[in-house]
Amino acid sequence: MYRYDEFDRTLVEERVLQFRGQVARRLSGELNEDEFRPLRLMNGLYAQLHAYMLRVAIPYGTLSSRQMRALAAISRKYDKGYGHFTTRQNIQFNWPDLEDVPEILHDLAEVEMHAIQTSGNCIRNITADPYAGAAIDEIADSRVYAEILRQWSTLHPEFSFLPRKFKFAVSASETDRAIVRFHDVGVILKRNAAGEEGFEVLVGGGQGRTPMVAVTIRDFLPKEHLLSYVEAVLRVYNELGRRDNMNKARIKILVHQIGAEKFAALTEDEWQYTRESELHLPDSEIKRIRGYFAPPAYQDLPDASDALENALEASGAFARWHRSNVAEHRQSGYAIASISLKPIGGIPGDASAAQMDGIAAIAQELSFDEIRVTHEQNIVLAHVRKDDLFDLWSRLGPLELATPNLSLITDVICCPGMDYCGLATARSVPISQQISERFSDLDRQHNIGALDLNISGCINACGHHHAGHIGILGVNKRGEEFYQVTLGGHQGYDASIGKIIGPAFSSGDIVDAVEDIVMIYLDQRQDGEQFLDTYRRVGSLPFKEKLYDVA
Amino acid sequence: MTLQIVTANLLSDGHVVYLDGDGAWSNWIESGKTAKTEAAAKKLMGAAELDVVDGVIVDPYLIEVARTGDAISAVEYREHLRANGPSIHPHFGYQAERPEK
Numbered sequence: 001m002y003r004y005d006e007f008d009r010t011l012v013e014e015r016v017l018q019f020r021g022q023v024a025r026r027l028s029g030e031l032n033e034d035e036f037r038p039l040r041l042m043n044g045l046y047a048q049l050h051a052y053m054l055r056v057a058i059p060y061g062t063l064s065s066r067q068m069r070a071l072a073a074i075s076r077k078y079d080k081g082y083g084h085f086t087t088r089q090n091i092q093f094n095w096p097d098l099e100d101v102p103e104i105l106h107d108l109a110e111v112e113m114h115a116i117q118t119s120g121n122c123i124r125n126i127t128a129d130p131y132a133g134a135a136i137d138e139i140a141d142s143r144v145y146a147e148i149l150r151q152w153s154t155l156h157p158e159f160s161f162l163p164r165k166f167k168f169a170v171s172a173s174e175t176d177r178a179i180v181r182f183h184d185v186g187v188i189l190k191r192n193a194a195g196e197e198g199f200e201v202l203v204g205g206g207q208g209r210t211p212m213v214a215v216t217i218r219d220f221l222p223k224e225h226l227l228s229y230v231e232a233v234l235r236v237y238n239e240l241g242r243r244d245n246m247n248k249a250r251i252k253i254l255v256h257q258i259g260a261e262k263f264a265a266l267t268e269d270e271w272q273y274t275r276e277s278e279l280h281l282p283d284s285e286i287k288r289i290r291g292y293f294a295p296p297a298y299q300d301l302p303d304a305s306d307a308l309e310n311a312l313e314a315s316g317a318f319a320r321w322h323r324s325n326v327a328e329h330r331q332s333g334y335a336i337a338s339i340s341l342k343p344i345g346g347i348p349g350d351a352s353a354a355q356m357d358g359i360a361a362i363a364q365e366l367s368f369d370e371i372r373v374t375h376e377q378n379i380v381l382a383h384v385r386k387d388d389l390f391d392l393w394s395r396l397g398p399l400e401l402a403t404p405n406l407s408l409i410t411d412v413i414c415c416p417g418m419d420y421c422g423l424a425t426a427r428s429v430p431i432s433q434q435i436s437e438r439f440s441d442l443d444r445q446h447n448i449g450a451l452d453l454n455i456s457g458c459i460n461a462c463g464h465h466h467a468g469h470i471g472i473l474g475v476n477k478r479g480e481e482f483y484q485v486t487l488g489g490h491q492g493y494d495a496s497i498g499k500i501i502g503p504a505f506s507s508g509d510i511v512d513a514v515e516d517i518v519m520i521y522l523d524q525r526q527d528g529e530q531f532l533d534t535y536r537r538v539g540s541l542p543f544k545e546k547l548y549d550v551a
Numbered sequence: 552m553t554l555q556i557v558t559a560n561l562l563s564d565g566h567v568v569y570l571d572g573d574g575a576w577s578n579w580i581e582s583g584k585t586a587k588t589e590a591a592a593k594k595l596m597g598a599a600e601l602d603v604v605d606g607v608i609v610d611p612y613l614i615e616v617a618r619t620g621d622a623i624s625a626v627e628y629r630e631h632l633r634a635n636g637p638s639i640h641p642h643f644g645y646q647a648e649r650p651e652k
Binding site for chain 1: 560562563564565566567603604605606609610626627628629632633636637638639640643644
């Protein structure tokens with residue numbers, strides 16, 4: 001795992017001191033709210049409906065057990081004993097007092113964490129594949145490049161006041177687990193015909209009010225140019241992105257308006273100025289950062305595990321969990337285990353302090369002290385011996401963390417919605433809870449198969465509803481909570497944006513509507529199809545007919 | 552004009568408060584001083600703005616309320632949630648500590 005060097009440590013400690021002074025001046029009245037707001041937002045501190053909210057960055061979603069324990073301790077000491085993992089691989093605390101926040105940031109700095117760039121019009125937390133370093137289909141560990149981008153973007157003076165926020169995602173596998181096509185910039189590590197590694201660079205993706213799938217502006221960028229090229233992308237956006245209208249300020253609007261070709265050409269022009277600068281990324285630097293992400297000290301094991309086979313035979317409950325929550329690992333004898341934060345009827349992404357401590361202890365013993373947080377609001381233990389999977393699962397049960405539903409319909413992505421968020425137009429979590437209860441039967445979930453159901457409480461789309469096979473958007477319709485449904489969204493390399501199926505449903509009708517959609521899919525599907533396949537084949541008409549009684 | 556009260560969030564912890572008849576800030580919506588006229592609403596907001604300057608509260612605004620007998624409740628569901636705490640965590644809002652009347 002990455003460890004802070006003297007630069008990281010110094011800048012994080014200096015920021016804590018600086019913010020301590022700013023909070024003191026706010027509390028003494030020296031600063032008013034207009035002066036203080038941008039300062040607190042630069043430190044991840046939002047004002048929400050019921051209290052302040054502190055968003056803490058988890059770079060590329062990777063945590064050590066020590067860091068997870070520190071998050072648990074913070075939630076106990078300064079909050080209400082829980083945290084909420086978000087769709088940007090961050091964690092949010094919902095109840096900090098203003099005067100405690102500098103102390104929280106201090107406690108975070110002790111474990112090499114912070115809340116810098118978790119808000120504001122800057123480059124946000126760099127996200128990556130949660131299976132990085134373990135995935136069977138990866139070219140390299142995507143976190144190496146995410147870390148390089150993190151270092152480049154942290155407190156980048158030129159990009160501290162962009163037209164709008166800016167999100168990067170990094171993937172290095174054949175399968176997209178980082179939703180790169182829904183980011184302002186996505187980079188995908190690939191190999192060319194000569195076997196050299198380089199990046200496909202995508203720009204202009206995003207969800208929110210105007211959802212767009214990112215387009216490729218460069219098929220193959222040699223690795224050494226990663227920073228100089230994205231610097232050029234940011235320069236073009238910083239200069240030409242709109243600043244007069246917040247809703248049109250994201251890079252996706254610029255790319256859409258001038259066209260991808262024009263944007264690529266402008267980037268190429270700008271790149272001439274940055275290409276041979278100090279941003280050149282030599283192999284030695286990549287190698288140095290790669291050193292931080294060296295594979296753990298795996299044991300030499302046969303791929304098959306008798307212990308696992310016996311446990312699968314002996315325990316149906318374990319076998320069900322294994323079926324959905326365990327993925328193949330690149331190392332013989334190891335597996336990737338996902339811990340669902342989606343208990344039936346629970347709050348997606350929430351974890352109690354006891355659960356965080358429990359996960360930390362299990363990771364320390366069974367997964368080389370390493371934890372991943374996913375944009376789907378689950379936890380991944382990336383390097384578990386197959387021999388240990390039953391032990392791992394046995395320990396998850398008492399923590400209420402053994403829900404066997406990964407990628408099934410109850411594994412809902414959901415933003416906090418109006419229960420907490422000041423921007424929301426409707427509640428989202430209660431709808432996810434009702435859907436989870438309605439589809440709680442595991443045999444039924446498996447029969448339905450892989451289905452991404454995503455819910456957002458407003459147009460900003462933190463709950464990724466545009467990318468859900470079934471997407472639900474909460475809206476305020478004449479003072480009441482209503483829910484608009486989209487179908488056919490998808491988050492892979494072949495990403496698509498869900499299409500609105502028709503008029504919104506009331507809070508009383510939305511769960512029935514979801515069930516109707518599932519019934520139509522089950523009725524229409526052919527052998528081997530998942531929901532998305534069926535939808536793409538049959539289109540929206542059969543669903544419309546059922547939902548709105550139209551022929 | 553509809554019945555209105557002033558709400559804000561405290562600077563210290565961000566909690567939801569309502570301006571009461573004594574010019575103090577209460578956690579409870581039913582303590583909110585109601586305004587029936589534009590002039591009365593403006594007066595309440597004027598008092599609230601002074602507390603913004605004094606660093607007691609942030610972002611005060613008027614909300615519409617309905618009176619049923621002695622009780623006051625928010626009209627908008629957003630304000631209902633602010634008055635009652637997160638519906639998914641009813642035990643976490645300060646409202647969980649509401650004293651018996």
